[in-house]
Amino acid sequence: MALNNKIAVVTGAVMGIGRAVTETLLQHGAKVALLDVNEIAGKNLTETLNQQHGTGKALFLKCDVQSEQEIKDTFQKTVETFGGIDIVCNNAGILNEETWEKAVSTNLMGVIRGTYVGMEHMNKLTGGRGGVIINMASMAGIGPFPSCPVYTATKHGVVGFTRAMGAASEASGYGIRFNVICPSFVQTDFLANIPEKLGRFSHLADAAHKLVDTLGILSVSEVTECFLELATDESKNGEALVVFPKGKTYAKFPSVL
Numbered sequence: 001m002a003l004n005n006k007i008a009v010v011t012g013a014v015m016g017i018g019r020a021v022t023e024t025l026l027q028h029g030a031k032v033a034l035l036d037v038n039e040i041a042g043k044n045l046t047e048t049l050n051q052q053h054g055t056g057k058a059l060f061l062k063c064d065v066q067s068e069q070e071i072k073d074t075f076q077k078t079v080e081t082f083g084g085i086d087i088v089c090n091n092a093g094i095l096n097e098e099t100w101e102k103a104v105s106t107n108l109m110g111v112i113r114g115t116y117v118g119m120e121h122m123n124k125l126t127g128g129r130g131g132v133i134i135n136m137a138s139m140a141g142i143g144p145f146p147s148c149p150v151y152t153a154t155k156h157g158v159v160g161f162t163r164a165m166g167a168a169s170e171a172s173g174y175g176i177r178f179n180v181i182c183p184s185f186v187q188t189d190f191l192a193n194i195p196e197k198l199g200r201f202s203h204l205a206d207a208a209h210k211l212v213d214t215l216g217i218l219s220v221s222e223v224t225e226c227f228l229e230l231a232t233d234e235s236k237n238g239e240a241l242v243v244f245p246k247g248k249t250y251a252k253f254p255s256v257l
């Protein structure tokens with residue numbers, strides 16, 4: 001699928017990986033709705049992006065992915081402004097083992113909300129034109145990360161949900177592909193103040209830092225390369241693409257059938 005003139009929604013679009021995904025989409029000729037809780041930074045970034053890529057290419061919409069109503073309203077506004085939705089990147093996520101219910105609501109439920117509302121506009125069976133939904137998990141969605149069990153659970157949930165949606169789409173004819181990216185550590189503000197975010201597991205912060213040293217740190221562009229591959233390669237559906245500094249690989253899962 002070529003990205004030129006496609007319409008995309010990115011959650012958590014103002015910082016880090018989401019911002020890089022947004023910039024990549026714009027560079028490839030797509031129009032992008034940037035959804036984020038950070039209104040001031042979001043408006044500033046969008047002004048800059050429209051100067052770089054052309055007026056009206058980027059649209060900032062304040063949205064907390066914890067709210068189904070805000071997701072519905074902002075996706076609707078995207079359709080009214082740009083004329084449809086072809087690509088959704090459910091990227092917004094947090095690390096906080098203390099306020100763990102907020103982490104579940106943001107990281108897992110936010111992805112499910114964004115997927116289901118995205119489908120309302122994209123499903124070929126209900127008048128949409130199909131497209132691709134790419135969710136942001138983590139390597140912690142493939143293997144356990146002892147210092148953050150709830151974060152691990154949310155990311156395992158995102159991987160399982162995306163794979164199941166890929167199979168459901170194929171079986172139902174939605175015309176939408178569903179894929180998930182599982183990066184190891186990425187150079188963003190997310191990695192700041194890790195011990196404070198681990199709550200009752202803050203005593204495992206040193207082990208987490210050692211894992212960062214062992215695995216190394218990815219640049220956001222290594223993640224956007226994965227995004228581009230999953231967005232443009234029409235053969236990819238229900239895939240989990242794992243990326244770490246040594247390279248990227250499609251995850252293989254045990255089959256019970």
Ligand SMILES: NC(=O)C1=CN([C@@H]2O[C@H](COP(=O)(O)OP(=O)(O)OC[C@H]3O[C@@H](n4cnc5c(N)ncnc54)[C@H](O)[C@@H]3O)[C@@H](O)[C@H]2O)C=CC1
Binds near residue numbers: 013066094183187
């Ligand atoms: N940085 C890393 O090492 C890794 C990050 N990830 C995942 O990538 C995704 C993005 O992470 P980063 O860019 O590193 O984080 P970041 O903290 O740099 O940026 C996150 C963005 O999401 C926004 N956001 C947070 N909560 C939100 C909410 N409820 N609704 C809407 N927007 C919200 C923030 O305002 C910010 O703009 C997350 O899902 C994270 O779990 C996965 C693997 C590694």
Ligand SMILES: CC/C=C\CC(=O)/C=C/C=C\C=C\C=C\[C@@H](O)[C@@H](O)C/C=C\CCC(=O)O
Binds near residue numbers: 139
């Ligand atoms: C602290 C969280 C920071 C970033 C979030 C993120 O999503 C990054 C994840 C990066 C890598 C995750 C790797 C998980 C690997 C597991 O499967 C195990 O192999 C790790 C086992 C032990 C690690 C040592 C420890 O933390 O105790």
